[in-house]
Amino acid sequence: MKGSEVRTDVGAFYTPSSENDISIYIHIPFCERKCSYCAFVSFCLDKSEREKYINSLLEEIENFSTPKKVKTVYIGGGTPSLLTKDEIFAIFSKLREKFDIVENVEITIEVNPNSVDEEKLRAYKEVGVNRISVGVQSLSNKTLKSIGRLHTKEEAIEKLKLIKKYFDNISADLILGLSGEKSVTKYAKELIKLNVKHISSYMLEIHENTKLFNDVRDKKYRPLDENGMAKSYDKLVKFLKKRSFKQYEISNFALTGYESKHNLNYWNYGEYVGFGVSAHSFLSHKRMANADTLQGYYKREQKEEKITNAMEIEERIMLGLRCCLGVDISILKNLGYDIQKSESYRKFLKEGEIVEDDGKFYLLPKYFKFADYYILNLLP
């Protein structure tokens, strides 16, 4: 396989735009209830706390000082579908006031099946949202209940049918490795029938300070073991390939043209600005992280880190090898790392595990799941 064959996975639709363009991420930390596995920054907030948060968010956007052209917008959470219609309008009117967001920019919102409805979908359409990411996780009612989800399989299907009436670009999240779920292929099959064009499939991670962590420790919950998880993943990859879903990153699969441009910008080392509690920004070789508590966020507490050449080399290799964008050899060289002199690099190249094409090197998608091994061996 030649590098160009890997690259065409994205080449057809993804042209990294001008270096001055940025992506925008907005964090909505509202949840009705915490799912057992979730360690994302989100809280069950009452109405007045939610209003306070939205006002603070609008103020943060207002005070952003460098006007830039926007290449993607992503409203993530938490549960952005808990935002009222008026809150959606307020956020987008502030964004459009501050930023140049042209018509074909990818604008994604994450929704949960239990809190999205027709009125909200119409509001998303009106403000220019053109991509919906639905948290499905599983299509087994037993599993959904066991992880604390507030929706059933039937509700997820009903909402996907509703979303299809308004949107073409639909993504769905599935979790691999949940108790008793040897395979998620049957769910992927149902999702495809429901017009889903993009599937993100994440391997279950067990984080400290979650209910799941305690349940696993107390032997009340038994996720799939590593071997079971690997089998489930391989089965899914094989199935989606047959259905023309390209694996363009370890956990992400899409029909051509439906890849997430927002994520591709992260993986391509593009600049982004994040608004909201715990949101990160990457601008002018600096990474900023907003506080991950509401109190800290309201006080605008932020950590800042300057990205050194050594860090950039490491990050570019890590990001580029996990997806089909690859890693630019001359950029590494300019940063002080001549990877073509590395013994491991030459060995992987010779064995056909990585390929070089047009000044970049790529890991073949079939090796994505071993990306950590290659990354470790290719770092300076």
Ligand SMILES: C[S@@+](CC[C@H](N)C(=O)[O-])C[C@H]1O[C@@H](n2cnc3c(N)ncnc32)[C@H](O)[C@@H]1O
């Ligand atoms: C920001 S989160 C949640 C989005 C949305 N609120 C929902 O619940 O569907 C995005 C995705 O991360 C995945 N995720 C969250 N915690 C995870 C964990 N511990 N292990 C694996 N995947 C996880 C889920 O698939 C989830 O849909």
Ligand code: SF4
């Ligand atoms: S998975 Fe989604 S709904 Fe569940 S707690 Fe996390 S952010 Fe909230």
